[in-house]
Amino acid sequence: MTVLAPPARQEGRVRRARRVPSLASPALLALPAVAFVVVFAVFPLADFAWRSIRVDGSFTLAHYRQIVESSYFGDVLVRTVLTSMGVTACCVVLGYPLAVLLHRARGRTKILLAALVVLPYLTSVLVRVFAWSALLGLRGPVNRALVALGVFDEPQQLGHSLTGAVIGLVHVLMPIAVLTMWATMSRIAPGHEVTAGALGASPVRVFTSVYWPLSRQGVVAGALLVYVLALGAYVIPVALGATNGLLFAQVVADQATVALNWPLAGAMTVAMLLAGLAPLVVVRLARWVLRWRRDPYPARQRIASRLVLPALELVPAPVWRVLARVLAVLVLAFLVIPELVVVVFSVGPTNQLSLPPDSLTLDGYRAFFADPLWTTPMSRSFAFAAADGVLALVLGGLAAYGLVRAGGRVLTFGLGLLVFPLALPEIVPALSFYVFANRFGLSGTPSGVVIGQAVTAISLAVVIIAAVVRNIDLDLEHASRMSGASRLQTLRRVVVPLALPGLLVGGLYAFLNAFDNLVLPLFVAGLNTTVPVRMFSQMQDTLSSTIAVVASLLIALLLVATAVAVAVMSRAPARIDLADVASRK
């Protein structure tokens, strides 16, 4: 099977030619997920936004006028969009080498690396804020190092600065970027690189002509996810940001929860969505203009092949490899160090979240296991998140496959619809879902929590899985169908195995996202308190190390799972590469 041509373009041509129709209408597969998100997120949100123009039975644009006339709201929107773009750039650029390292690693190393990348995601932002605060504080290790190195003359307030907010956000969102990119890379068969090299391409060229085009979908998907999630982030920028660094989420949260001016909060959300969309529209327009010029060999490519490539090739390939590896390791350290701080917190005094702890004790753990107010929510959170993970895996997997195979506008529109709830500051979807759940008697019930949490879980899963499905060669499915396999058989025997990394990462993230959801259960859970809600109320008044204990227990759980996987793997016979299996079909 020949697969060396850039697959993105080839796939596009195949799709347009419609040589063999794969499914009557693949978009139908997306219906369950779309229906779910429309009913439980889009409708409540639209209802919420509707009330920003219809107040007390009459139409008004007063709230929008208030926004337009506001002397600061525009600044806040611009700052929020720019910060999100910066965070996205950091996550994608710094995360790419780590994704490559993850892709290239084998066996136990790979398992360990994956575990380390996922690790930060297990830690609630509520405790991460304290870890970063301890690291970035005036007397913290980062400041001390920077002063010793002569970067600063005196310690800087890093833990209350734009830098602090960006660092915190990058730490939260980097795992999503890395795993999304990795999931796509996992479809790059090693044979491609070997062949390209054998045909005389330099390592730099192998990267730019083979590796990069094949991983681009993952970069785009990762960037999109990070960008939308950064737009709505609340806890991190509020805790680590600067006095003069006001971001959107705080403004809307104050309107929604303090001033209780819901119409204004709705209007602000609409404005935010438009502002957040602007950069995406600009990119889209730029691409459209480029395509419209129909330049078969655009200037960008001319510059790349005549100037950039030769310049890059001046540096010997091993140097590139070492540089990438060093960067990847540094990023990994960046991800893991705050987690170590959290573990240190957990064995410190129960009323302290400082470095270094005054004394070491296991009191925090003892208190946790003795208290049903912690253990009950813990098992409940697992149950809710597992249900959400399964829901997201099934609905999200079907939707991702259906949308990608439908392609074109259906893909753009469907993906946009499923993803936009992620871009809103959590408080807005949570509040609108709460109003909705209250109306239909879902509020305070376990199913209310599961359904509410499933919305973001499904959105995340769809983006991650779709990035992988996009890289699955349609020819493989055609081949399978022509060899007499039914559609279902094709899905089961060809598509699912090929998309497996994406399915697993998507499902895992959906589970973790639901497990970590704070704001939605805060409103909807009622008596069914979950762990994040419990953490939040615990941290309302006084310092307590219990949140660090919870985080450390989850870290321990992940490490145990890793150890089990390593043990199982070293006993099982080596298995054949999935891509090989696929290409042999």
Place this chain on the structure above:
Amino acid sequence: MKSSLTRFLAAAAVLPAVAAIASCGSDGASADGGDAEIVIARGAGVNGAAIETLVGEFEEETGVEVDTVELSDTDYGPKMRLIQQTGRSDFDLAIAIPGDIFPLTDTDGVYAPLDTAGFDPEGLAALEEAGLVEDNHLGNQDITPLTVYSNEFADNPPKTWADFFDLEKYPGYRGLQSGGFGVPINIEIALLADGVAPADLYPLDLDRAFAKLDTIKDDITLWDAAPKSLQDVLDGNTTMTFTYSPAALGAVKDGADVGVTLFEDAPIVRGYAALLEKGPNGPEAGQQFLDWWSKPEVQAKYAELTNFGIVLPSTAVYERLDRKDLAYAPFVEGQEQGSLLDYEYYTETNDAGVSNLDEVLNRWNEWRAS
């Protein structure tokens, strides 16, 4: 090549699922209490825990079954607003709802009238003397913004809000709250520091407040939840911060190496207890708890448990308490009294058609954005 990772990820996915299935059974059963005779919504944190303890005693004494719902600073406002909009409530009584939310949601049909006939006579007299009994709510607890400072100032501790703004005498960063109802407190602190008498605070002179805040703007760091404000002082990020009494006193109790002081005229946050008109068991159910709640010994116990909330500033309560525990309580006889945040003022609509609270939040955001 992917097999190993795949297996690992599968294990990572299966483990929680197994745990989930294992826990599902027990979970479903306890999900809805359902048949409680009273459902009480209480705050989170220290005062919430105190009420939880007292509810246990109430159940033991009366045999009445009570469920409690926890409300945090983030969700109680929206929940009250939704009750106001839909007329449906999941609980019969809200206790320790901060005063800010009460006037914002106090419209016909939300809160039921209060019946003091069943109150403990001694407690009722004390409540009335303190002016805490209103038609549809009961003054319930008070939290003071205390000032926590680094112990490097132990020899010459700050004494006034003016000291809070004095960066020469007390070098270092200052902590204020980033949003929410901390914003009106920030404004009032600035005005008090600038020499405005507590009696002359309202209507707020916002220009004057922000001019005062400008004098230390570069040295202000913001916190969202009170524990963070304390951590900032402990970690050396700030040398002085305003924070709420539970966080400050909790730290003192735990022996934290910081100074705590109650400035004269600190703006005080008032809490309320109110019966919901349309709770699941009706207002009478909650009334039963309030009757019990009005006993001075219950009030004394509450003050003891919280270590800050003097619900009932009267001798009936004081004589049951150890006075040395009350050093930071806002209302204690013989101690200088602070000034209450005027929630009615913040709820009023100003000439521009927005509430004074909205105006204050807007100006604060504008100040932060500039």
